[in-house]
Amino acid sequence: MKRIMLLDGRLLDPRSKLDTDGNLLIESDRIVGLGRDLPVPADALKIDCHGLWVMPGLIDPHVHLRDPGFPEKETIRSGLRAAAAGGFTAVAAMANTAPVNDTPEITRYMLERAPAAEAARLVPVAAVTRGLRGRDLVDFPAMVQAGARMFSDDGLPLDDVGVLKQALEAAASAGFAVSLHEEDRALTVSGAMNAGAVAQALGVKGIPASAETERVGRDLAIARELGTPLHLAHVSTAGALDLITAARAAGVAVSCEVTPHHFILDDRTVLTCGADARMAPPLRSPLDRDRLRRGLADGSIDMIATDHAPHDPDSKQHSLLARHFPRSCAAAPLPDEAAHALATAANGIIGLETALGLALTLVHEGLITPLRLVELMSANPARLLRLDNLGTLAAGALADITVVDPKLEWTVNPEQFCSLSRNTPFAGWRLKGQAVLTIVAGRVVHDARRGSADAA
Ligand SMILES: [Zn+2]
Incomplete structure (x- = not known):
């Protein structure tokens, strides 16, 4: 043996x-x-x-592996190898692939391909609604039977409150969590980055914090009425975290995650990194970032997620934006063409190979203990995904x-990443x-x- x-x-x-x-x-x-x-x-x-x-293997509750559908960005193989290189032993793969993971067939495709990577485990996340269209629910029991361990339309919010209610109830009876991407698209439409001084200086439309807080408030109220649990993906604002803390005190079974980029960076990073600092939700103000750091320390944030989102240079409008970034704070507004390119560049950055190093800065600064780091990056994600035999060193x-x-x-060198993509501000x-x-x-x-x- x-x-x-x-x-x-x-x-x-x-x-x-x-x-x-x-x-x-x-x-x-x-x-x-x-x-x-x-x-x-x-x-x-x-x-x-x-x-x-020596810690239980890191578990990421939120990654985009782009497979099936976008092999130029990432594949199951490259994504799982990037995960292993970053210290992750399991990653929850979101459903916004092409085709969408809304049928048992796609879930099985993912699970059948994963072992060949000889790397991290793949934990499938099923879509909440067919085709991520926000209308008809997927067959929750069938998706669980195929191996899905969470439900999410991530990338898109659930706008229809009736559909949200059905989804929370279907997930509760299936016994697995719903992860919500909280965004009021009436408030984010054509926004390029966080609303604030930097957006103003660049002359681009801002995405206000209310686009997140308004939706988080609505969904916490629904969960409270129904008595169902819910998980909130990539929380980015102080206001949302305040609402979560209050709801939890009132008895709502809410869990939430934050990304390393939201607790390390703020919206000024757009000046240096352009579209490689563009994501949904956007990098927020220094005050929001500091509130997230306190939440990581005081226990109000449950876990860290990378929201690993690989993109090729074309999707990031690289050829249009490369000559405009980096720019100094005092720079003139972007020309219209570049402003439009920034607002339409694909959302997200890769994170699997930098997350641990970035999270460790919290330990080195004395903000959290090593044990708390393991709770945030392994034990709590294991609980969310109901991976009972993982997230612990127990015999x-x-x-x-x-x-x-x-x-x-070490120095972050994207050219050495196992991921097929290079879109990182780090x-x-x-x-x-x-x-x-x-x-x-x-x-x-x-x-x-x-x-x-x-x-x-
Ligand atoms: Zn999302």
Whole structure:
């Protein structure tokens, strides 16, 4: 039987509040033991983890793998390998593929392709409505039976409140969460970026915070009336987080996620990165960003999600925008053509290979503990997706493990990414901390010490 012994690492498991140095033994696809004095079997492959953190594998509740449909942006294979390289052992793949994941056939296509990547697990997210059209619900029980573990029309909001009610009730009886992209499109239409001084300086139409808060308020009220849970994707504003906190205090079973770009960057990044700083919801004000950071620290935010959104340069209007960015704050407004290009460039940035390094800045700054980081990036996403045997180091759990070197300094170089896309505002950033080993079901799927490889 194949055994791996992780020797003398810092074992971090929020589920049991464990934070102690020790060994961890993997046998086949399971964790079979851990502790300070765990004996080392003679036949085990020994991996020295002194100075490293050993944590349950990172789980991302929100990625776009673009497969089926857009192989020039990402494939299941490249996306899952990017995930493993970033320390993720499971990722929830959103339904806005082409065709949309609104039938069991597409869910099965995803699940059948995933193992060949020999990387992270793929957790399918089913659409809420057929074709993401916001009208007729998908067959919730059939999608669950095919393997879907969450429902979302992400990329688009559910505008029709009647459909939202049906969806929350169907999801509650299916036993899986609905993840909502909260946006009032009457308020975001033709907006290029966050409403504020930067949008004004660039002469582009802004997207107000109310486009998010107004919709979050409505949906929390509905969930409260129905008594159903709900999950809010990529929260970006202080106002939305205040509403969530109040609703939770009133007994609503609401969970929420934030992205690294929303808690690290603010709307000034558009000046330097142009369309690579454009996403929905947009990067917000420094005050919003600081509120999200407090929410990560005080427990009002449940988890971190990348919203990994690969795009090719054409979708990002690269040829039209490249000569206009970066620009200084005092620069004149964008010419009309460039303003239009920015407003119509595809939304989103990639995030799987930078998320951990960016989240670790919160630990290095003393804002959160390593245990809280694991809660935000593994234990809580596992609970959302009901992956009961993941998100923990408990004996008997599946051996999905991320080993992190918290001191390793590195420079973000998109040319070296496993992702097929390069749309990131973090190119050239120096980060401290990286996944050095990613293990899925007892198998090493990424080893930074020798590049992505099937090492064990
Ligand atoms: Zn979204």
